[in-house]
Amino acid sequence: MKMSRRGWNNIIIFAVASMILIFKYVELNNQQSESEQQLAGQLLPQGATILRIELPELVIERVGTQWRSEPPTERSIAVIDAWLHITLEPWQNALGGAASSQGVHIYLANSAAPIELTLFELGQQRWLTNWQGQLLSLDEDSYHALFPTTSL
Structure with a gap:
């Protein structure tokens, strides 16, 4: 044909x-x-806009175009930036039952309920869950960037 x-x-x-x-x-x-x-390895969804972070010893919230923290800290903007941009390594192993935990609540602009993350500590090692519930290994520098000391 x-x-x-x-x-x-x-x-x-x-x-x-x-x-x-x-x-x-x-x-x-x-x-x-x-x-x-x-x-x-991201802690929060891409493009997230933080309104308030409730850390174990520090609360940072947006007031207009400024940031207010209780107790006062000079690094509020650096802490917010760290929460938005730090990338951590996923942790594949299980944690022991002896690890202590503390809650972290993050309120985002596009969500009515806060994102609840958990900080686990066992000796000098620390882990943090991200917004998807994935366990991430937290090194010393990242820990200090995300959880600053509150003294001025």
Whole structure:
């Protein structure tokens, strides 16, 4: 059976359109998996706007365009920035029952209920759950950035 020139043109157009769709689908899946990997160690959702953070020994809240902390600290903005941008390593092992825990509540602009995170401590080691409930290992520098001392 012989095909006309118009028939061959239609087949070529269909084949090219199919290839474009396949490449876009593969690219979209790769971007989603990369973004999921990047968010794996994030404490809060991407693009979150913090209104209030209730740490074990410090509360920082937004008042207009300023930040107020109780007890007062000079590093309120640095603490907020750390909570938004620090990336921690996922922890795959189980924690022992002897680990003590403290709650952290973070109120976001787009959510009525706070995000509840948990800080676990066992000796000198610390872990923190993120907004997805994933357990993350907390090194000493990150701990001091997220949980500052309250003395001036």
